[in-house]
Each structure stands twice: as C-alpha cells, then as structure tokens.
Amino acid sequence: EVQLVQSGAEVKKPGESLKISCKGSGYSFTSYWIGWVRQMPGKGLEWMGLIYLGDSDTRYSPSFQGQVTISADKSISTAYLQWSSLKASDTGMYYCARRSSYDSAIGHWGQGTLVTVSS
C-alpha cells in the first residue's frame, strides 16, 4: 500500500526556519515525482513545487520560487519542504502528494502538516 506520512504540526515565530518532511513507503520512491501543496486557512489548494526523487530534479510554481526549498533524501525515501525565514502568511496546511500508478493525476496524499506562524 502506498503511504505518504508527514511530520507533525509545527508552531513557529516569524523569522524562524522550518523543515517539514514527507516519508514514502509501499512503492519505489525514486520512480515518482512528489509534489507539495499549500492550503491556507479556509482557502483553496495551491501547487508549490515538485521534486523527482530519482535525480532530485525540482520544479517550482512561480508563486513559490525563492520562497521555499524542496529537497529529498532518497536513502530514507523522504521529501522535504523548507523555509529559511517564516512569515505569518506561511500559516497553513501543507500536503505532500504523488501521482497515481495509472495516471499523472494525484492518487496519493499525505495527511498534511499544519504550520502555524505567530508571534
């Protein structure tokens, strides 16, 4: 069974750094792209970027380029989303996601990581 398990909720202050994780299991981790999706409170889904675990090729949405860093450690089947200096506007739920086995639509989602940035 394909599973994406994300790290737990975080509460941070503005200006702090943060790295959240997404661990894949039940499939060949290096054969798929993993994406990150933001959902601000009460708002819709926003694509942030994608990383291919085979060679760490990374693509960012123009809206998030330079704002976050996506990385991965294929030795432990884990993808990461990182901020160097958080803002209050980074508060939201962050999902990792993977395409399905039979189509490029998203067939698998992590449970989400809630990030709260508040002074």
Added chain:
Amino acid sequence: EIVMTQSPATLSVSPGERATLSCRASQSVSSNLAWYQQKPGQAPRLLIYGASTRATGIPVRFSGSGSGTEFTLTISSLQSEDFAVYYCQQYNNWPPEWTFGQGTKVEIK
C-alpha cells in the same frame, strides 16, 4: 503559467438533485484534467482523472467531461456525503506542473 478557473464559487443544491460544476483552462490542457473532493479536515480525494475516467471506488453518479479548455463535473443525484468542496486540476506531464482551480463549494439548499 496555466490558470484554472472554476464556476460557480458556491452551488446550492437539494439532495437528489443534479449538480454541474465547470472548470476552464487558460490554454489547452488536452485531457490532463482531474477533479478532487475535499471535506473539512481531510486531504483531497481523487474523483476523476483524464477528464472523464472515474478513479477506483468512485460512485457512478460522478462523471466528468470535456477536453482542451472546458471541463465539467456532474453529480447526477446528490447524496448527503457529496456536500463538499470540489477542485479541478491540470497536470502537465512535461514540464511537470500542477495547477488547481479555486474550488466550488457544493452546499445543501
């Protein structure tokens, strides 16, 4: 960058009635279009991929149509568990990118 626009923002429907949701792409996405359902406190769930193919386990009352820039999700007879927010998404294969619509909330009339 491809922009996805959904309409309406909110749809008020009575149980048993038909719901029709629209999604428009700013340029052709061929059939690389998916629909997702999201309920409060849950991750989204894939309903339709390839514009018109139901995902595994999705009831037949959900159907998708369209190609290019105009797409439709139809729920033929709304059940209580269908009241949720629905998102369309384009997924370009190369270069890889995703774009979501802003969502349509289907609420009880």
